[in-house]
Amino acid sequence: MAPMGIRLSPLGVAVFCLLGLGVIYHLYAGVISNRIAAFKQGKSVDLRELLAVSVEAAVQGGREVKRIRDENNLEEKSKGKTKEGASEKLTLGDLNSHRKMFYLIKNTFPYLQVNSEEHDNQGEQETAVWNRVIPSDIQQKVPSSTEVPADSVTVWIDPLDATQEYTENLRQYVTTMVCVAVNGEPVIGVIHKPFTGYTAWAMVGAGGNVEARASYNEKAPQVIVSRSHAGKVKEFIGSALGNDTVIIPAGGAGYKVLALLDPTDEKYDKADVYIHITFIKKWDICAGNAILKALGGHMTTLKGEEIDYRGSEANNGGLLASIHMDHNLLVERLDKERG
């Protein structure tokens, strides 16, 4: 109660309260903003969970890829041309798979950077969230969690690799892929085959569910190359490794990495080295790079440089992939060709 004779003006009370709030804000503003910054910085993510959600995303995307192909409802379009003038195709399989894969990861881990080859052209967003079940094969190989700062992670998605071959109904080459890079290094790779249901995954430091073959021909390697974006790769290999080198043309960057390994899938090409000399993008190659790295192999540019999976999607230096071989020696052999 106010003392007798003193009347509290509402305006005065309001000004007094505002001044009080100002003093409190002044005292605590630094603390509050520091707390917010610490919360943002402190966000971390478990790599084992990311592996499991990546497998689930690749499988769910793959179901769309298969359904659209089975229904023969591709709605094929062209996105434009590659630098070499090949048509970059886009189908309903690419788009539907993108929606499943991208939103499953993004709805579960909204603060992660997720880069997909495709973009959503429908207003309505998928609302699915990952059920957080870690499959038993992943639990066995990766028995505990590994937390990394969320802002060190870049996820790369290829909702349908080998779209050209998909339109030609060459189903064996088609994959869906997810890759997780930490500070630009590929750490988790998933390559899924929608038409056989086979999934290869691996995590650097933990191994995976796919193995290298028992032996490789290092002296006279058989080389797997693109069938639809080859450029002058045959001439390049002929003069670097010899004109009698066996060259295997195949579709899909995911497929070509699996051809270096021993996948428990249907019939497969068997190659010793994978070479690509034209432009290629990081969603095409990151998952294969992570799997090879996890199993003791290498994927580099043609000059032997590691590829940084941050920032721009472009990889301009070509590709050289091998496992259980002297990768540096291969780089030297190709270097002679470049002169």
Ligand SMILES: Nc1ncnc2c1ncn2[C@@H]1O[C@H](COP(=O)(O)O)[C@@H](OP(=O)(O)O)[C@H]1O
């Ligand atoms: N010169 C190039 N420019 C752009 N993308 C290329 C390319 N060469 C290969 N790619 C992409 O790399 C993937 C594998 O190609 P290839 O089968 O020729 O080896 C394909 O991915 P998508 O099918 O996901 O677009 C293809 O589009």
Ligand SMILES: [Mg+2]
């Ligand atoms: Mg494409």
Ligand SMILES: [Mg+2]
């Ligand atoms: Mg691709």
Ligand SMILES: [Mg+2]
């Ligand atoms: Mg693609």
